[in-house]
Amino acid sequence: xxxxxxxxxxxxxxxxxxxxxxxxxxxxxxxxxxxxxxxxxxxxxxxxxxxxxxxxxxxxxxxxxxxxxxxxxxxxxxxxxxxxxxxxxxxxxxxxxxxxxxxxxxxxxxxxxxxxxxxxxxxxxxxxxxxxxxxxxxxxxxxxxxxxxxxxxxxxxx
Numbered sequence: 001x002x003x004x005x006x007x008x009x010x011x012x013x014x015x016x017x018x019x020x021x022x023x024x025x026x027x028x029x030x031x032x033x034x035x036x037x038x039x040x041x042x043x044x045x046x047x048x049x050x051x052x053x054x055x056x057x058x059x060x061x062x063x064x065x066x067x068x069x070x071x072x073x074x075x076x077x078x079x080x081x082x083x084x085x086x087x088x089x090x091x092x093x094x095x096x097x098x099x100x101x102x103x104x105x106x107x108x109x110x111x112x113x114x115x116x117x118x119x120x121x122x123x124x125x126x127x128x129x130x131x132x133x134x135x136x137x138x139x140x141x142x143x144x145x146x147x148x149x150x151x152x153x154x155x156x157x158x
Contacts (some may be wrong), residue, residue: 011128013089014100024079029073038068 054084 011100014097016089017086018097020082020089024082026085027075027082029077031072031079034068034072034075038065038072041065041068 041061044061
């Protein structure tokens with residue numbers, strides 16, 4: 001991909017890709033945490049049910065377990081949806097942060113080169129656009145220089 005082909009939309013897509021990837025990682029982390037909690041609660045539920053002195057304690061654990069299971073389903077659904085969005089966004093997997101940094105550095109170098117060229121061109125901006133006018137302008141400036149050299153002999157090269 002040429003540097004000139006990169007657009008703001010590409011950068012926005014990369015930002016969206018990074019946001020979606022982060023959201024997926026966050027949800028996956030929460031999902032794993034909740035799975036661990038479910039395992040702990042399941043083991044705890046078995047031990048507590050053996051030791052439980054009242055039906056209320058068992059009921060409370062069951063409610064908590066159902067809430068955690070609900071969270072798991074919610075996180076799984078969110079993960080699937082974010083993955084679907086990521087795939088449907090059309091962003092290529094090869095489009096990475098490192099490539100964007102490299103491209104940005106290339107753009108910075110090219111901008112510096114353009115700036116240098118523009119500075120060089122600035123000296124020619126006040127010249128007429130056609131050749132006869134330019135030659136006449138150069139002749140007039142040379143006459144002015146010659147007149148100044150005659151008036152101020154110390155300005156002469158030599």
